[in-house]
Amino acid sequence: MKRFIVMTVGWLMAVNSMGQQALWSADGIISPVINENRTVTFRIYAPAAEKMEVEGDFLSPTMVSTPVGETESAGKAVMTKNSNGVWEYTTPPLVSELYSYTFLNDGLRITDPNNVYQVRDVASVSNIFLMSGQPGDLYSVQEVPHGNVAKVWYPSLTMNMDRRMTVYTPAGYEDSERSYPVLYLLHGAGGDENAWSELGRAAQILDNLIAQGKAEPMIVVMTNGNASQQAAPGEAPNSMKKPALFVPGMMDGRFEQAFTDVVSYVESHYRTQADKAHRAIAGLSMGGFHAMHISALYPDTFDYVGLFSAAIHTDNDSPVYTKFYENLNRQFSTPPQLYWIGIGRTDFLYKDNAAFRSKLDSLNYHYEYTESDGGHIWRNWRIYLTTFVQRLFK
Amino acid sequence: MKRFIVMTVGWLMAVNSMGQQALWSADGIISPVINENRTVTFRIYAPAAEKMEVEGDFLSPTMVSTPVGETESAGKAVMTKNSNGVWEYTTPPLVSELYSYTFLNDGLRITDPNNVYQVRDVASVSNIFLMSGQPGDLYSVQEVPHGNVAKVWYPSLTMNMDRRMTVYTPAGYEDSERSYPVLYLLHGAGGDENAWSELGRAAQILDNLIAQGKAEPMIVVMTNGNASQQAAPGEAPNSMKKPALFVPGMMDGRFEQAFTDVVSYVESHYRTQADKAHRAIAGLSMGGFHAMHISALYPDTFDYVGLFSAAIHTDNDSPVYTKFYENLNRQFSTPPQLYWIGIGRTDFLYKDNAAFRSKLDSLNYHYEYTESDGGHIWRNWRIYLTTFVQRLFK
Structure with a gap:
């Protein structure tokens, strides 16, 4: 067993040494969490941030004026920071869909560092999650x-x-x-x-x-x-x-x-x-x-x-x-x-x-x-x- | 031609309305840029950030002590902010390789929002770029x-x-x-x-x-x-x-x-x-x-x-x-x-x-x-x- 523990630590080290996010880092956060009542909670550990927002197609869009008329812009919600430096936001209950989102960290658009499920659309990368039901199950x-x-x-x-x-x-x-x-x-x-x-x-x-x-x-x-x-x-x-x-x-x-x-x-x-x-x-x-x-x-x-x-x-x-x-x-x-x-x-x-x-x-x-x-x-x-x-x- | 311009604006609107990074956003930045002298320049628009670092396997690693001995941790470099809110760092000339990196935005690990080339390793996503020569060309x-x-x-x-x-x-x-x-x-x-x-x-x-x-x-x-x-x-x-x-x-x-x-x-x-x-x-x-x-x-x-x-x-x-x-x-x-x-x-x-x-x-x-x-x-x-x-x- 000792052998396996040493090997395990070694593997964790090895992953860490690759210059990527440590798997056991202090922010060992799960995000998003799809709650039983169909709300979704987003979390991100960013103690130094002044403001954190989540922007996604599950939030009420705002209308924006453009040269060819009004168009929808994805909605935003301000997240709340707790005393541990973790920002959090929970949506209202969501209908079934494949949703996408990003965070705005003091205005800088970033992906959720705890969600590896991402899609590229042209030059942008967003995170995704699926809410069960129809059509999400499809x-x-x-x-x-x-x-x-x-x-x-x-x-x-x-x-x-x-x-x-x-x-x-x-x-x-x-x-x-x-x-x-x-x-x-x-x-x-x-x-x-x-x-x-x-x-x-x-x-x-x-x-x-x-x-x-x-x-x-x-x-x-x-x-x-x-x-x-x-x-x-x-x-x-x-x-x-x-x-x-x-x-x-x-x-x-x-x-x-x-x-x-x-x-x-x-x-x-x-x-x-x-x-x-x-x-x-x-x-x-x-x-x-x-x-x-x-x-x-x-x-x-x-x-x-x-x-x-x-x-x-x-x-x-x-x-x-x-x-x-x-x-x-x-x-x-x-x-x-x-x-x-x-x-x-x-x-x-x-x-x-x-x-x-x-x-x-x-x-x-x-x-x-x-x-x-x-x-x-x-x-x-x-x-x-x-x-x-x-x-x-x- | 007017028709095509209207359609173009419409498409740009449509992409923007998906709640993703605007293609024509103020930060229309290219990053990374592989320079002719084999140095690489990273840029990110983040006027609100206090500190921005790039962490990558092309920077001199630091040695870290762990329960099973010393291991390498990917190197970091502090980026410099110009008056437009763009942070920048240029590496020394690099030998050919497939490299990976992330940014640290006031300590928060983020991917480069202007580089869609990313790989997942376990639960971490990093950006990549290729430096030509051997073995990079392979x-x-x-x-x-x-x-x-x-x-x-x-x-x-x-x-x-x-x-x-x-x-x-x-x-x-x-x-x-x-x-x-x-x-x-x-x-x-x-x-x-x-x-x-x-x-x-x-x-x-x-x-x-x-x-x-x-x-x-x-x-x-x-x-x-x-x-x-x-x-x-x-x-x-x-x-x-x-x-x-x-x-x-x-x-x-x-x-x-x-x-x-x-x-x-x-x-x-x-x-x-x-x-x-x-x-x-x-x-x-x-x-x-x-x-x-x-x-x-x-x-x-x-x-x-x-x-x-x-x-x-x-x-x-x-x-x-x-x-x-x-x-x-x-x-x-x-x-x-x-x-x-x-x-x-x-x-x-x-x-x-x-x-x-x-x-x-x-x-x-x-x-x-x-x-x-x-x-x-x-x-x-x-x-x-x-x-x-x-x-x-x-």
Whole structure:
């Protein structure tokens, strides 16, 4: 036993010596704590701080004026310091959701040093936590069979580069001979091939809906929609720079034109049902724009199209865009099974989407439409994905 | 163009409204900046802070006294505040390496809010950056063909649970018919199936060494060695808790006994060369202990064994451990091609490894041995992996 104790101390030393936060440090704090009454307590040990706030999407937002109108800014709450130098704040009871937050330490935004569960969105890192119930349980890892998630490099012949994508294969894929339908799921501006699996909880949503029999087992292919990028920041050569919301080649037609490389790679490397009835494409924001244009550009390819808070306009004069209504006409000459549009009532793209719907109405192109509360946020995109995938391949 | 500007502002608003760090915030700072003369400048906007330090493994360590002797603690440097409230520190020129660091804001450990490149080690998150040259270039994503990295769930019949592992398949695997050798690569205490790919940069090291012709193309299987866990924290049901250095079932023989489940899953689901000459097993610290015991328990299975800063002792009376020298005797009756031991001169497990080597010497079991500077740290394990994989399957 003495031997084991010495070894244990040695290991603790070793971890400490790596220059990282000591595991047994004085602030041995658990944060956040999800309480039984559905309140959440945040704690941080910072005796020298003058003021500590928590900012999160579970707090009442404040409205902020901007050049294009009012928008919501995440709410803040001031924390209280006890005599031990620990700051604390407890929320009101929260409804089920995947929430994100940061602290403001005398105005400096920091992550919670006691919560390793973090997500990156563009150049920002936030902490997350899950409140159980619906929809939170759908976003959680549950005791169900799990699909695999792979980071796959494929050759884009059109773009003349190797590119990275995320491929979800459903539970059972590895041990069956059957072929599966495919959903192509596209990210928004500032995103990449990691966005839907990390911020969007796509693997958890699919695992859980498939286990409940609410969604068909399907392959989900999450591409990188930035034509100038091989891969997410940090995953391509010389890419460990500060990520940007706008990068070259986001909406210039190249990604749409090269999308055949993705489909042909997937259909030659996975057991797929390679026909229109078993292909879906959806995306959020810029990815909705891409899904709209790709599905029109290859008009007989996708039977299911999902536009989640889609961007509608671009100034680029690529033929992909200038011939859009021509392509759309061909697409709707044999209409897709489902053309699905969803947007939040306070989304800055709401008006553009309303105008696009009027145009579809005037052309007698059938679509389905859902409005939700809130704006241009992941909370909505996770809900749209949940709704959309239950409609596919049935 | 006006349309695009409005849309741009809208997107910026939308990102801001998510309650995360504004992309265009007043502190629009780049940190770290790797300067041409190989110095590195850190910056952080924190006008209210009284003191800001950077702590990192590139600064001269301080020696700290502990119950089991002296150990290194990462060095610190005090940053300087300019009149705009920006704190700054520039290092001396640095040799090539993957470095990690955090800031101390009036003593509170925080990550660099302008650097999204972070790694988790047990319950701590640190920022990282890469200094080019050797070995840093080996740890970087380069313009070479890339292997795929998949998170794979497999059924452990012995443990009666589904478990998660990380599988690296080398570039070319997806487009060939050939079979590949397999390296099983095991993590240490506090780690999981993500440790070698994230902290260990295993995919980058393999990609680069294979591209240079220095390592054979191989599959690398990175398991979870904690018998009580299905998967890494956050990836198993109800696991979004603060990660711990010690979890049940780390060194009780169950992982070793269940290792046949891993090998048989891999050999039935991947194109492998399923013989001793094409199987290797290696691990760091607790994973070195696992590799030592697994290779002895299945004495004719692995032709290459790597013990990186291996733990040697346990008090558990599992037959896996009580019969170790019996098993080792069988293992060395047909000796492995390579039994490789590496450790740092200041590692707290140095003496244990020296005693184990004496024992091997006394038994006339052949092994190779390397010592390096430093202690029980990832810098050494990346070097050991780099050295070891170049020796495999040749």
